[in-house]
Structure formats: C-alpha cells, structure tokens
C-alpha cells in the first residue's frame with residue numbers, strides 16, 4: 295500500500311514507523327514545508343492518505359484528498375463541528391472518508407464499556423457523572439476528541455444531562471469535562487459516577503502513541519479502494 299502522510303509530526307512519524315514495519319510504502323511526508331504535495335497530481339500517486347495535522351487545517355486537507363480521489367483516514371481532532379459538511383461532500387462526490395477521535399483498539403473497547411456503563415447508570419439519578427482527560431502540553435484542542443466522543447455516548451442515554459461543558463459543570467444538567475495538560479502524557483481518559491454512598495470510575499491510559507498509529511494503519515488498509523463514510527467500528531467489527 296502506498297501512503298501519503300499528511301502531517302509529519304508526532305503521529306505522522308509514529309504511523310510511518312508502524313506502516314514501514316508492516317511492509318507499506320510511505321510516498322509522501324507532507325508538512326508545512328512541502329504543501330505542494332497536496333496537489334492532485336502528487337496526492338493521486340497514493341492508495342490512501344492519512345491526515346494528522348491541526349484543527350485549523352484538517353478540513354482543507356480532506357477536501358484536497360477528495361479532489362485527488364484518494365481515500366482519506368483522518369485522526370485530527372478539534373474540527374468535528376464541520377463533520378456533517380465533510381460527510382455530505384464525501385457522499386456527493388463518491389469519495390472515501392474514515393474519521394476517528396481515537397484509533398486505538400483499547401479506546402474503541404473503552405467506548406463500548408462507557409456506553410454499557412452509561413446505560414446501566416441512567417436510571418440511578420443519585421449518581422452524578424463527570425469526566426477528566428489528561429494530555430501533553432502541545433495539544434491544541436480541549437477537551438480531547440476522545441473525551442467528546444465519550445461524553446456524547448453518555449448524553450445519548452442519560453436524561454439528567456443535556457450537554458457537555460469544558461471544566462466543571464455549572465448546573466446538574468451539564469456534564470463537565472476537565473482537561474489537564476501534563477507532559478509527556480499521551481492520553482488518559484476517566485469517566486466517574488459519584489454518589490453519597492460510593493464512586494465508580496473507568497479509566498483508559500495510553501502508555502505511548504503506538505496504539506493510535508497501529509489503528510490508523512489498519513484503517514488505511516481497510517480504506518484502500520473504498521468509497522463512502524466509515525468509522526473505526528467498521529474496521530474493528532464492533
């Protein structure tokens with residue numbers, strides 16, 4: 295598989311290491327210094343593009359992949375208010391697009407555990423729920439994309455909560471997501487239910503970026519030749 299890496303920072307380099315070890319070929323390593331490689335005549339040499347850049351640049355890069363007719367796997371977080379628009383453009387143009395707030399197998403299983411716990415806790419109004427995410431200090435967005443996914447899964451079943459907010463909740467209807475930035479934390483997410491009687495917490499702790507990178511490579515293999523909108527649930531059969 296020929297891969298165009300869009301974004302050659304911490305994640306781009308971690309993905310290159312895993313993709314190369316699995317026998318794939320990275321043909322472009324695109325960052326701020328060689329943006330001409332995003333033009334269709336260059337991008338279209340790849341079987342798939344993997345996009346890990348910044349919240350401000352992700353959507354433009356996705357559109358460049360659509361223009362080049364290259365399926366794209368997107369890990370960048372902090373831009374998902376524009377997801378409906380991107381999905382519509384993908385379907386209208388018959389392109390290939392897969393996006394995930396977190397590519398690791400562990401977190402995708404954690405998402406399922408979170409959903410099950412949220413469903414079990416929903417009738418028990420004596421428990422309040424809050425969240426904490428911890429990442430390295432270079433992270434541009436807060437709360438993390440993973441924390442937002444976890445929060446949306448809770449909101450879908452917990453009728454006591456109407457929206458998530460950054461930091462502490464100001465009223466009982468809000469689900470507070472606290473963010474801490476501590477180096478070199480790759481990504482830690484905790485969901486805690488608290489009552490006067492007891493607490494229940496679930497935590498996922500990434501030890502390094504290998505899980506994110508391996509999941510992104512698996513998603514890229516899955517996306518070669520594909521049209522349409524996909525998620526990690528399709529890749530992992532969850």
Ligand SMILES: NC(=O)C1=CN([C@@H]2O[C@H](COP(=O)(O)OP(=O)(O)OC[C@H]3O[C@@H](n4cnc5c(N)ncnc54)[C@H](O)[C@@H]3O)[C@@H](O)[C@H]2O)C=CC1
Nearest residue numbers: 301302303304305325326347351369370371395396397506
């Ligand atoms: N979905 C997931 O599993 C994961 C998602 N992420 C997300 O991935 C993104 C990138 O994370 P890191 O690699 O840690 O960041 P980083 O800051 O180490 O790397 C970002 C790279 O993007 C490049 N870049 C900036 N603008 C660009 C543009 N217009 N076109 C091409 N390249 C451009 C920069 O030069 C840099 O090489 C973040 O949004 C982060 O939250 C990070 C880890 C896992």
Ligand SMILES: O=C(O)C1=N[C@H](C(=O)O)C[C@H](O)C1
Nearest residue numbers: 371395433438439440480481
């Ligand atoms: O920026 C990061 O590093 C990470 N970002 C993703 C997120 O926002 O959830 C995934 C992972 O936690 C690492």
